[in-house]
Amino acid sequence: MPVIRTAEDGFDWRLRTPRAVLLRWVGWFALVALTVSCWQLMTADTIWSFVTDAPTQGADIVDRMMPPRWDYMAKLWWPLWDTINIATLGTLAAVIMGVPVAFLAARNTTPSVTLVRPVALLIIVSSRSINSLIWALLLVSILGPGVLAGIVAIALRSIGFIGKLLYEAIEEIDVTQVEAVTASGAGPTQVMDYAIVPQIMPAFAGITVFRWDINIRESAVVGLVGAGGLGLQLEASLNTLAWPQVSLILLVILATVLLSEWLSAKVRHAII
Amino acid sequence: MTAAAATRAYPTVWRRPPLIERTWLRWAITGGAVLYLVLSVGSLEINWARLSEGLERGWRFLIAFAQPDFVSRWDDILDGMIESLTMTVTSTAIGIALSIPIGVGAARNLAPLPVYLACRAFIAVSRSFQEVIIAILFVAMVGFGPLAGFLTLTLSTMGFLAKLLAEDIEDIDPGQAEAIRATGGTWLQLVNYGVQPQVMPRLIGLSMYRFDINFRESAVVGIVGAGGIGATLNTALDRYEFDSAAAILVIIIVIVMACEYTSSVVRRHIK
Numbered sequence: 001m002p003v004i005r006t007a008e009d010g011f012d013w014r015l016r017t018p019r020a021v022l023l024r025w026v027g028w029f030a031l032v033a034l035t036v037s038c039w040q041l042m043t044a045d046t047i048w049s050f051v052t053d054a055p056t057q058g059a060d061i062v063d064r065m066m067p068p069r070w071d072y073m074a075k076l077w078w079p080l081w082d083t084i085n086i087a088t089l090g091t092l093a094a095v096i097m098g099v100p101v102a103f104l105a106a107r108n109t110t111p112s113v114t115l116v117r118p119v120a121l122l123i124i125v126s127s128r129s130i131n132s133l134i135w136a137l138l139l140v141s142i143l144g145p146g147v148l149a150g151i152v153a154i155a156l157r158s159i160g161f162i163g164k165l166l167y168e169a170i171e172e173i174d175v176t177q178v179e180a181v182t183a184s185g186a187g188p189t190q191v192m193d194y195a196i197v198p199q200i201m202p203a204f205a206g207i208t209v210f211r212w213d214i215n216i217r218e219s220a221v222v223g224l225v226g227a228g229g230l231g232l233q234l235e236a237s238l239n240t241l242a243w244p245q246v247s248l249i250l251l252v253i254l255a256t257v258l259l260s261e262w263l264s265a266k267v268r269h270a271i272i
Numbered sequence: 273m274t275a276a277a278a279t280r281a282y283p284t285v286w287r288r289p290p291l292i293e294r295t296w297l298r299w300a301i302t303g304g305a306v307l308y309l310v311l312s313v314g315s316l317e318i319n320w321a322r323l324s325e326g327l328e329r330g331w332r333f334l335i336a337f338a339q340p341d342f343v344s345r346w347d348d349i350l351d352g353m354i355e356s357l358t359m360t361v362t363s364t365a366i367g368i369a370l371s372i373p374i375g376v377g378a379a380r381n382l383a384p385l386p387v388y389l390a391c392r393a394f395i396a397v398s399r400s401f402q403e404v405i406i407a408i409l410f411v412a413m414v415g416f417g418p419l420a421g422f423l424t425l426t427l428s429t430m431g432f433l434a435k436l437l438a439e440d441i442e443d444i445d446p447g448q449a450e451a452i453r454a455t456g457g458t459w460l461q462l463v464n465y466g467v468q469p470q471v472m473p474r475l476i477g478l479s480m481y482r483f484d485i486n487f488r489e490s491a492v493v494g495i496v497g498a499g500g501i502g503a504t505l506n507t508a509l510d511r512y513e514f515d516s517a518a519a520i521l522v523i524i525i526v527i528v529m530a531c532e533y534t535s536s537v538v539r540r541h542i543k
Binding site: 031034035038039041042043045046047050051054057058061081082085088089125126128129130131133134137138141142143144146147148151217218220221224225234238250253254257258 | 308312313315316317318319322323325326329330333354355357358359361362365366400401402404405408409412413414415417418419422488489491492495496502505506509510512517521524525528529532
């Protein structure tokens with residue numbers, strides 16, 4: 001915090017030096033300039049008459065959505081079951097594949113820091129960078145449309161999530177417990193079983209339930225690209241412009257999401 | 273001491289206590305899980321003929337991933353990338369700017385009750401739906417193109433940042449805020465000198481993180497017509513051009529990795 005000598009009464013307190021102030025202004029200016037030029041580039045092809053028309057369009061859509069077509073619910077129970085299955089089986093598959101990856105990526109449990117760890121980290125980062133909807137797009141094109149593509153897509157996206165959070169938990173364990181178990185003459189598997197696993201169990205359970213909750217949200221939309229569940233019905237209703245059905249499906253998705261959020265909060269509260 | 277207790281041998285082998293103590297609950301949960309697994313796996317309809325055909329296609333995709341084709345669709349990829357990146361930058365910047373007043377309004381220690389309730393309601397609504405669903409509605413309203421994606425990402429950025437910012441403001445050290453209040457500072461001075469310095473490092477970290485999320489999401493909203501690289505990827509996969517699709521995925525992964533690295537450097541610098 002610099003003190004600046006002023007002309008009339010000696011000293012003046014300032015938060016920053018003039019140089020720092022200038023640098024800050026340049027930084028802010030660069031950010032604003034970047035945003036504005038990106039905006040220019042992005043909206044170069046925008047048809048503004050559509051945009052100014054948006055409130056009318058929006059009101060029109062809401063008008064058509066109301067009231068939801070309640071009797072369509074009879075056709076939604078089966079997709080809803082599929083959606084829950086995609087999320088649950090996808091999470092299960094991700095746990096089966098993600099846990100070994102986490103152990104290979106954690107600095108204190110990996111067999112080789114130079115060879116194995118980078119590969120495990122690459123798996124985690126690739127899985128995390130690609131959204132489940134893109135995984136679904138890819139798998140529908142490979143495996144064909146259906147629930148299976150959804151399950152695999154959810155699983156592939158969740159490996160990175162579970163792997164990253166779990167390996168961070170493994171790296172943070174208390175080493176004294178590992179030492180104690182090793183000192184009693186335990187082999188590597190016993191150390192794993194009695195010293196490492198009990199320490200990461202609460203974190204693991206929390207991560208899994210949290211991911212399941214996220215997966216319920218995502219499995220509701222993977223159907224948009226053909227991977228089964230409620231999204232498939234949403235896509236069909238959108239394509240036929242059946243807005244009363246769309247609003248009912250959105251309500252069902254909202255209810256499912258809120259329910260799963262409540263359930264996962266309950267379970268996490270009980271475990272941790 | 274009764275005979276029954278005396279005959280019960282003192283255990284000589286240590287056993288791990290079970291995860292769930294109550295026996296009936298343990299068996300009920302295990303049984304329920306097994307029943308659910310049988311039912312759910314049984315209800316999968318798997319077309320094995322299509323699947324075996326798909327495995328061959330999957331193999332082709334893996335091979336394509338080993339030699340991605342950046343060249344033949346480069347113009348389309350570049351257009352999509354520019355749309356995605358501009359969408360990310362603008363929606364992050366404007367989303368952050370708009371999320372700050374809402375976040376301040378949603379903090380109970382700064383805002384009066386009606387403002388608090390209104391801001392919390394806005395946050396809950398904007399967070400309850402997936403980006404893709406919001407994108408569908410925006411595409412229906414403003415037409416195809418990156419503007420719909422921009423609106424979607426801005427809305428979800430606002431919900432995300434406002435919620436985390438509000439929680440952060442509620443967790444501040446009240447002593448500093450009280451000190452500003454004691455010197456006779458106005459509400460604005462309180463926010464500027466008592467609250468802002470405390471939440472700024474985390475706000476910058478969260479903004480970097482959100483930039484990252486917005487880029488990843490910008491690749492998705494294109495699938496429903498809201499502009500960006502997702503549309504290009506969708507087209508490539510529809511044409512079974514796996515080598516171009518692989519190139520797009522490689523670019524996405526590299527950019528996400530670069531973003532994560534930059535944000536980790538910045539966050540370390542701020543702390």
